[in-house]
Every structure is written in structure tokens, then in C-alpha cells.
Amino acid sequence: MSLWPQKKYKTLTELVHACQRQEPRAQTLLYDRYKGRLMGICLRYARSLAEAEDIFQESLLRVFANIEEVKSPESVDGWVKAVVVRTAINYYHRTTRQELKNAPLDNLNNSLESNEYERIIDHIHFDALLGIINQLPDGYRLIINLHLIDGYTHTEIADMLSIADSTSRSQYMRGRNLLLTKLKELGITCHETN
16 A cells, blocks of 8 residues: 555646645655756756755755745746745855955956857757856856846846945956956857858
């Protein structure tokens, strides 16, 4: 006899409501639904696999502890992602120095026009791009992930990291230029059209 009830959740709404009732089977199914994506997000923000695993575990605890906050179950995907990103940022705050707060604003090297940079980034394989981003220093990697990959504005990033909007912008530009330098080292200097 199985310890898990054989009840199946036919919709995401049913699954979320079951998790809000703290049904273990539903929690397992929700975990299975997100484990790959969540770990991928954690790996983008962490400096190591061990850190990513810590962020992942802490994120899951927060998801299950706060799932009653989800009022619209069909929006749970975005909510879960936001929980993971916030957890990664909190982890970053706890484990690293705030090099972003005191970063000088000079020496911004704009080596490529903005639209050329965007075309290169848009055409590179996503996994390859993430591998290069993961080689960046912590502060740059964090802001590149938040802005370029997750789509947060510099105002939102500044609020999340308790830094000035201008610091977010300057760190993004520096990270972007370092990313471009790494791409150039790999021989990627312009986008190719088919």
C-alpha cells in the first residue's frame, strides 16, 4: 500500500491549492515541477555548486512556507521564480561584501555600440552565454543576471540590492564590457546572420 494518496491534480490551480493545504503529495509534485528550473536559476547566481544547492534548499523552504500568499494560482510560476531570485540576492548579501555600494563610476569602456552588443547576446547559445556570465566577478554576475537574463530594471535592481540606480547601471556597463571581452577572447565579436 502506497503512503501517497493516488489523487491526481488535474490543473495547476488544484496543485497550488493542495500545496496551500500542505498536502505532501502536492508538495512533491510542485517540487518536481520546478526543481530543474530553480536549480538553473540558483546556479546562475551562485559562485559554486554548493552555494547553488544552499540557495535552492532555502528557496524551497520559502516557497512552501509562503505559498498561501499566492492568490492567483496560474501566476505561481512567476511567484516561484521571484522567490528564488530574492533568496539568491539575500544569500549574496549574507555571504559577500557589498562591493557594489562603493564602486566608482569612472572608466566605463563602451567598446561596442549598444545595438551590436544586444545582437551578439541575442544570437549566442544561452548555455554558452550563462557559462561566460558565471566567470564574471560576483557583483557583475549578479547585476548581469538580474538585468540581462531576468529582465529587472536598474531601478528594481537598486531597490533589491540597496544600492543607487546609477551604481546598478555602472556595474551593468562594466559587467557587460567584461562579458564582451570574454566573448572576444572566444572569437565572438559580431553577430552572424543566416
